Amino acid sequence: MAELLFWPALLLYGEAAVGYLGDARRPGVAGRAATWGVRLGWLVQTALLGVQASRDDGFPWGTWAASLNLFVWFVVGAYLIWGCRRPYRLLGLVVMPLAAALLVVARAGGGTGVGSRSHYSNLFLVVHVGLVLAAFAGFTLAAALSGLYLWQERRLKRRETTILRRPAPSLAVLDRLAVRTVAVSVPALTLGIGVGIGRLVSRGDRVDAHVVATLVTWVVWAAYLGVRAAGWSGRRAAYLALAGFALVIVVRLALPATHFG
């Protein structure tokens, strides 16, 4: 059943990625098709996660690959909140290929099937993995918004003649959405890390590279909120968000073996 749901989800995310590409070239039908691809794909992936949850003995996303599957679901879900609106279709051009690619990686690692086992308690995994992944999904979107900000700002600086023919969300809106997304994500990451560290201390486990990188990521994103409160905005804040996202990539993709059993 999980296998049957994986392919439609991947196909729909792929269709959305191609649709957004078509929409960037010629706005219209392709964009609408892409939006439906995101919606339906996310629903199918939700069903896939549901099947995993019902078939598995315990929390099914405790492995690295399975957590990537859940991470994709969070990213697309967060994008769906406002991403289907026309000016944000450009963002889909970044988010949906990433989602499709990560879903393939998750499958390659066995994260889209059923039957996984974990030696952690369900409650711990739900709180720790769920919150950390939700926060990382928020950071991913904030980085995508910041990337879009830098692109739009560059167009304005270069006085591109197509700027009104292919309008993007305004600088102010992109800036505001990015900071709001981070403002929600940092507390989630704080809680997720807190639960993880609490368990680490109680079990007497050692701090691995993954934990250190996660803490550095938290510092960068917390600093992002700090400097925003101090008056930073625009390009500088966008670059900082991209730096924070680079750490998210390291934590999600480069250091999994050190943390997931």
Next chain:
Amino acid sequence: MTQLVLVGTSHHHAPVELRERVAFDRDQAHALAERLGRAVCLSTCNRTELYLETEDADAAERAAVEALSELEPALYRLRDHAAALHLFRVAAGLDSLVPGEGEILGQVRTAHDAGTPGPLLDRVFRHALHAGRKVRAQTAIGESPASVSSAAAALAEQVFGRLDGCDVLLIGAGTVSEQAARNLRTRGARIAFVANSRTERAELEEELARADVVVSSTSAPGYVLEAETVDRVRRGRQLLLIDLAVPRDLDPAIHDLDDCYLYDIDDLQAIVAETLAGRRSEAERAESIVAAEAEKFHEWQASLEIVPAIASLRARAEEIREQELAKAEGMLGRLDESQRRAVESVTAQIVNKLLHLPTVRLKQAAAAADGVIYADAVRHLFGLGEDER
């Protein structure tokens, strides 16, 4: 047979000095339409057109030409499908000076409201408005600005999003800068200050510190604002500066400052040229939508010719059925109520089934050019309307 007649002129055929002679306001358009009978007068700065619904097309055309006699050499005359297609193109903005301009749809609606249309004119105007809306919804023809002033306002939206709460500083006042200010205001911005040659430097800098958008259009020989001043005064805030003056009012180095975006008249004109090119490419898609809608209208109009024939045919068949049932009343009288209902039902079904295919074929023929011939043939073959003669 009711026909559609159009007589008029537009910017394609007549210069403004000719068009202005027959420009009508709403009341005048209403009076003229009333005088012409079932008519609608569409009068804008780019066109004056009279649409008439009539049984005598030649006479209606003569009356319309007489009403616009001052434009006689520049008048075009169209009828039926061609007239409808023209109106559809007008409503979609495809016949406008700037393709896809948005005002024309409202002007067509106003003309319709002020006119005295019969059923055919009413239908063609409603359908034209529908086609115009559809074109705007399904293409990007009207989305990008088509003038320097609206481009300036759209640029401000690219920086600040909604302009509610944005303060605009106007330096000098020319026609284009006033239009830009009007465009900004209609999108929610507030004209916070208008500076002129008597404004103190300190006051100007004070207003600059508060402004989000600066629109400058003076005849000053040198720069009114230098980069150092802007950098010192704005304290890191985002600022969009529109320089409409020649020679330029604003130091080009302002554009190099972080979060400052300076556009001069050449930049804006290049953007407008690009958006107009975009509109023209969208116009191809719009033309196909309009053609499809015009075809639908044509089919509806053609069906009007055949519908009376179909109605007569069905009425005749029903009359015969009832007469035959009445003749057989002697035998049918012996039947109980349910048996009588069964006979009624069977005879009605026979009539319906017999007439179904001819009805469908007649409707199909109506869409083609020979719909009238088929209608006449049906009337002749079944003797429809002969009793009335």
